[in-house]
Amino acid sequence: MISYPSIDKLLDQVxxxxSLSVLAAMRAHEIDDGDSKMLTKYESPRSVGQALEEIADGKVKVDPSSILSERKAERVxxxxxxxxxxxxxxxxxKD
Structure with missing residues (x-):
């Protein structure tokens, strides 16, 4: 269960x-792939927690077109x- 950042703070951003789960997963993959981190200090040692901290801090934003594209791809x-x-x-x- 997530204790920090709070779900309320996260939903203020997303x-x-x-959208929050998609954004956090995408950002966590970027962190795992070596993308530069956006904060100087993290509470969480894991990439998903770090992604959530970045989202709560307003460093990561949703690109609505990417979520719509993902939904369309899933439908196809x-x-x-x-x-x-x-x-x-x-x-x-026939057999």
Whole structure:
């Protein structure tokens, strides 16, 4: 469970829990990949906690277009999976 930063402080910076989780995950991956850190001192030793601290401090902002693009990509992926499952089902009926 997160104790610092508080969820209230985080939601002051981001408009939804979904956006917060996406933003924190993306930033944590950047930190893990060696991206420079935005604060001089962190409470958390983990990249996700550090990402949340950066968000709470206003150093990281949501790019709405990236979240919309991600949602669209997920929808396209689900549609493609459904098509593939349907095709496989038709092929199995032929046998």
């Amino acid at each position: 408009n939804s829990r979904y 992926e689900r549609i493609e999976e459904t098509k593939l499952e349907h095709q496989e089902g038709l092929e199995n009926k």
